[in-house]
Each structure stands twice: as C-alpha cells, then as structure tokens.
Amino acid sequence: MVVSMTGYGIGMAENANIKVTVEIKTVNHRFCEYHIRMPRQLFILEDKVKRQANEYIRRGRVEIFIAIEGEGLLTKRLKLDWSLADQYFAIMSDVKDKYSLSSSPSWQDLLHINDVFSVEEIQAENEELDMILHTATQAALSNVKAMRLQEGAELKSDLIKQLEKISFIVGRLKNYAPAVAEAYKERLKAKLAEVTSGMMDESRLLTEVAIFADKADINEELTRLESHHLQFLETLEMIEPIGRKLDFLVQEMNREVNTIGSKAHDSAITKEVVEMKSLLEKIKEQVQNIE
Known part of the structure; x- marks a missing residue:
C-alpha cells in the first residue's frame, strides 16, 4: 500500500x-x-x-x-507565603522596638510587599x-x-508509469546490445584492413572482438534491472510502510544503469542510459515522500 x-x-x-x-x-x-x-x-x-x-x-x-x-478550565487561588510574612512582621517589630516607633506593621502593609501574595492557577478537574x-x-x-492515501494512490500510478518507460528502454537495449559487438567487429576489421593492406589475422580479429564483447556485455545488468522492476511492483502492494525499501531499490537500479553507462561504447546506448537516469531521478523524488 x-x-x-x-x-x-x-x-x-x-x-x-x-x-x-x-x-x-x-x-x-x-x-x-x-x-x-x-x-x-x-x-x-x-x-x-x-x-x-x-x-x-x-x-x-x-x-x-x-x-x-x-x-472552568482553570481555577485561580490566592496564595500567601507565610514564612515571608512572618519574617516581615518579625523584622518590623524589631525596627519598632529599636527606634521606639509608635505604629506597628499592619496586614495592609503586606499588600505592598512583592511575593507575599501570589495567584496560582489550578487545572480544574x-x-x-x-x-x-x-x-x-x-x-x-x-x-x-x-x-495521505489519496496522494499515495496518485504517487503509485505515476511510479508505475515511470517504471514502464524504463522497462521499454530495457527491452530496446536487450535487442540492440548484440549489434554493438558486431558493429565493433566491422569497424575493427575495416581499420585492420587499412593498416595491413588486407593481410589481417582473422584469429586476432576474432579474439579482439570477443574481448570487447565481454567487456561491453550488459545483459547481466539488464536482467537485474528487470528483477528490480518486479520487486518494485511487488513492494507497491505491501501493507506495511514501504518507503525505505523502495528507496533502496531505486539505488540498486541506479547502480545498474551506471554500470551500463560505463560499459557503453555506443552513442545509442549512452542516449538510453541518460533517459533511464532521468526517469530514476523522478522516481527517487516521488519515493522520498512515501511512508
């Protein structure tokens, strides 16, 4: 989901x-x-x-x-600091006795002393x-x-469309990739013929083509891309949070596409790699918003 x-x-x-x-x-x-x-x-x-x-x-x-x-959310209660009041009256009595004052401190005097009285707010039950x-x-x-579910459904629909585009590109590459080695063979053959005036070593040519074909082989990466595609679609149907798993799959798909790009010795394949990377970037941005 x-x-x-x-x-x-x-x-x-x-x-x-x-x-x-x-x-x-x-x-x-x-x-x-x-x-x-x-x-x-x-x-x-x-x-x-x-x-x-x-x-x-x-x-x-x-x-x-x-x-x-x-x-009635809060009730207020007047609070008197008895200890502070006692100290005040004790000191004022000492002052009265020491200086022989006629008046004594009164309770009204307490109203003018900071912190003797305070208002306390109490949460009403x-x-x-x-x-x-x-x-x-x-x-x-x-x-x-x-x-979140409505937007999730829209994200899912968009992700599937982007994945389908990548799948079409993978299909094209699977059909086109074998021709890369053959094209390289013809280019190498023409170059050797030019250098050797037609006296080339056929076995040497086949060896070089085989080495190139092995280095340029992208079938394994294409197969893994297809596997990641299926895992992605299966994950979209899971009930638990899937965002992190989808993010991991996007990273794996990016890794395969980068490998294909590093192996590419053909402008057509390079063009397809650029397109896939663009699609994966869009997918990554969408996945970042999935729970």
Whole structure:
C-alpha cells in the first residue's frame, strides 16, 4: 500500500462547556518525529495524543496544534507565603522596638510587599476533557489518513508509469546490445584492413572482438534491472510502510544503469542510459515522500 507522508487534517469536538480543535500536518521525514503545541492544561495528555497518532502514522514529521476553548478550565487561588510574612512582621517589630516607633506593621502593609501574595492557577478537574480531546484527534487523524492515501494512490500510478518507460528502454537495449559487438567487429576489421593492406589475422580479429564483447556485455545488468522492476511492483502492494525499501531499490537500479553507462561504447546506448537516469531521478523524488 502506497501512503504519502504529506497530509493535513482538522478535527473538532465539544460539549456544553468545552470545545477542542486539533489540526495535524504531516510532511516527509526519514523517521517519525512529533512536534505538538497545546495549552498547558493539556500537557498531561500529550503522550496519549502521540500513542493515538501512532496508530495512523508510522513515518514523517508530524505537527499537531491543539486549541481549547471553554469555561472552568482553570481555577485561580490566592496564595500567601507565610514564612515571608512572618519574617516581615518579625523584622518590623524589631525596627519598632529599636527606634521606639509608635505604629506597628499592619496586614495592609503586606499588600505592598512583592511575593507575599501570589495567584496560582489550578487545572480544574474535567472528566470529559480527555474524551473530547480523543474524539477531536481521531477526526483529524482520519482526515490526514484519507489525504495521505489519496496522494499515495496518485504517487503509485505515476511510479508505475515511470517504471514502464524504463522497462521499454530495457527491452530496446536487450535487442540492440548484440549489434554493438558486431558493429565493433566491422569497424575493427575495416581499420585492420587499412593498416595491413588486407593481410589481417582473422584469429586476432576474432579474439579482439570477443574481448570487447565481454567487456561491453550488459545483459547481466539488464536482467537485474528487470528483477528490480518486479520487486518494485511487488513492494507497491505491501501493507506495511514501504518507503525505505523502495528507496533502496531505486539505488540498486541506479547502480545498474551506471554500470551500463560505463560499459557503453555506443552513442545509442549512452542516449538510453541518460533517459533511464532521468526517469530514476523522478522516481527517487516521488519515493522520498512515501511512508
């Protein structure tokens, strides 16, 4: 199954008091990497969100944006630092006694001292928040999956077309390759005849042609290209993530094409090699986006 690593989805869920919106974007990446942005009161649920996403996404850079709206999500509590207040009153009493002051420190004075009073935010307990977040995330992931599958189907179709073009070229090379040695034989024969005034050694000629034919033989590389082609098509039908395997097969196909290019002693073969390398480059770019 071909699944693209590019996707987008949004999901929302709410009750009478809370509304959660989850937005997910995915792009290609060598591994599975998460970047989650959410309100502080949801941090405790971050691992749950990741585990939920792992059921849908196996590879790629995943950006998750979570927004929450509603009443009663946080409660505020006034907090007094008793230790600091005790120190203040103790010091002020010492000052009063030392300088014989008539007035004593009052509680109103504490209001003007930094850090004695502070406001603490506490997450309000809400049993439905977890469920609402799960529902919104599920909806977003379903949309992401649908988009990734749709684009994956398009990638698969395009890959098959590119592979068919390479297959046609391989077929042409298999038919044309034997003629390369024969053409070399005729060129060598003409050159030797010119140099030796027609008194050439036929056995020497055949030996040279045989050596050339062996060095220029590309049948093995063509056979491996056909094998890689079949493996590629089989891999496209697998259910698990296939991106890395396809990338490996493209590298192997490139290696065979490069070898054919190094053996080529014919302009027609060189032209076909250039075309295959161009097609493989397109395939490689497409494969980079497959999960």
